[in-house]
Amino acid sequence: MTEQKKITLLEAVNLALHRAMVEDDNVVMLGEDIGVNGGVFRATQGLRERFGFKRVLDTPLAEAMIAGVSVGMAAQGLKPVMEIQFLGFIYAAMEHLVSHASRLRNRTRGRLSCPLVVRSPMGAGIRAPEHHSESTEALFAHIPGLRVLVPSSPARAYGLLLAAIDDPDPVIFLEPTRLYRMNPQVVVDDGQRLPLDSCFTLREGQDITLISWGGSVHETLQAAAQLEQRGVSVEVIDVACLKPLDLDTLEASVRKTGRAVIIHEAPRSCGVGAEIAASLYERALLDLQAPILRVTAPDIPPPLYRLEQLYIPAVDDILEACDSTLNYA
Structure with missing residues (x-):
């Protein structure tokens, strides 16, 4: 019988990576300090000792190089899982992710695919300096050919990461840093994949729908x-899956409750929340009893750590929006 124990989201990521590398010799890891040091958050701790330096590669501090090499590996049949230390460092890799990884299947008319996973911590809340607290998931969700996943619990991190590594096309897998060691839960290391492209209903209700992802699920x-x-x-x-969106689940919920509030840590303008709101208006306008509201970070770069708690949407902010929606005449 498989042993059950409570683990953190960070440990669940590590567990999934171990499982994937055991199951498939084509799975390789590469990134800055992921081998000897086990990664900046220790998400890859123990992998190099278990699988060797040929499958767990420490790279130079060069995100463009990491992405370029990963695309080449993926095109030749390997399954690279590349780590970007913080989401604020990923911009140097965007050329390869946008111009090559996302287009490889279409460019070759299916002759080549790009089974690549990009792992990166995201979001504020750990008192880190500038460029360590980004929530720019909308940049990737806008790119055709990229799947974007954001787990918010250990169990979802485990199941979604295994499914992402199985995916024959590129996946951006964003891990909320402030959830890394929060709220441990039982995760059975049974290799069970979770479905991609699906929302997860965490609570059922009748009066209002709250829609969120990543770190903001906590609040x-x-x-x-x-x-x-x-x-x-x-x-x-x-x-959970920001691209493609499971609009059927969202629509069904909003048709039932008639009210919705969308909560995300990313800045307000052009965020994924705006896309969800627009889609729900297109699909369920006549069932709405109040306008859809968004609770987001302001349209400024993530602040230094002393102001983080003023930047991240708080419980009181969510309650205020809910009261406005519930009291709409």
């Missing part, structure tokens, strides 16, 4: 619990 669930104490029946949906 969203806290807000939902407070609303429940006031007699409000709250449905909470973790989007």
Whole structure:
């Protein structure tokens, strides 16, 4: 019988990477300090000792090189999992991800694919300096050919990462740093994949739908619990896969409740929340009993750590939006 124990999201990522490398010799890891040091957050700890330096490669501090080499590996049948230390460092790799990884299948009319996974921490909340707190998931969600995943629990991190590594096309896998060691839960190392392109309904309710992903799921669930104490029946949906969106699940929930608030840590303008809102208006306008509201970070770069808690959407911000929606005449 498989042993069960509570682990963190960070440990779940490590567990999934171990499982993937055991199951498939074509899975390789590369990134800055991922081998000897086990990565900046120790997500790859123990991999080099178990699988050797030929499958767990320490690279120079060169994100463009890491991405370029990974695309080449993927085109030749390997399954590279590349780590970018922080999302704010990924921009040097965008040329390869946008111009090559995302287009390889279409460019070759299916003769080549790009089974590449890009892992990167994302988001604020760990008191890190500038460029260490980015939430720029919308940049990747806008690119055709890229799948974008953001787990918000250990179990979803484990199952989604294994599924991402199986995917024959490129996946951006963003790991919320402030959830890395928060809320451990039982994760069975059974290799079970979770479905890609699906939302996860974390709570069922009748009065209002709260839609979130990544780090903001934490505050969203806290807000939902407070609303429940006031007699409000709250449905909470973790989007998890930002591209492609599971709009059927979102639409069904909003048709049921008639009200929706979208919560995300990324800046407000042109965020994924705007795409979700527009899609729900197109699909379910006549079932809405109030305008869809968004609770987001402001349109400024992530601040230094002293201002992080003013930047990240807070529980009170979510409750204020919910009250406005619930009281809409």
